[in-house]
Amino acid sequence: MISLTDSQKIGMGLTGFGVFFLFFGMVLFFDKALLAIGNILFVAGLAFVIGLERTFRFFFQKHKIKATSFFLGGVFVVLLGWPIIGVVLEVYGFFLLFRGFFPVVVGFIRRIPVLGSILNLPFISTYADKVGESNTMV
Secondary structure, three states, X not given: OOOOOHHHHHHHHHHHHHHHHHHHHHHOOOOHHHHHHHHHHXXXXXXXXXXXXXXXXXXXXXXXXXXXXXXXXXXXXXXXXXXXXXXHHHHHHHXXXXXXXXXXHHHHHHOOHHHHHHHOXXXXXXXXXXXXXXXXXX
């Protein structure tokens, strides 16, 4: 079992609530208030989980500046009141930021009994193999 500090536990809660508010904001036709709350909670939770310094280093690496600008720009656009444009920018930035983790996630999901068999279906397997390939640095 992984032992978490109190600030990491708080961060997990904030991140979970952030994801919930983001999902709920999208379900309710891009409600800008819920999306703004979700964005703030998600970023704050991430900072609590991995620490402020590591969060800053992760987002502001030289090769991730474009991805960070799209992600944080999308958060800012949502806070300004244009939720659809902001979410599109955030999703693009999110995929650019975390594309190095996708092969690890696909490999993990393939080892889960039910989900692994779904990823091995003929049509889905070709896309999962493309996502599972890693030729970029994290």
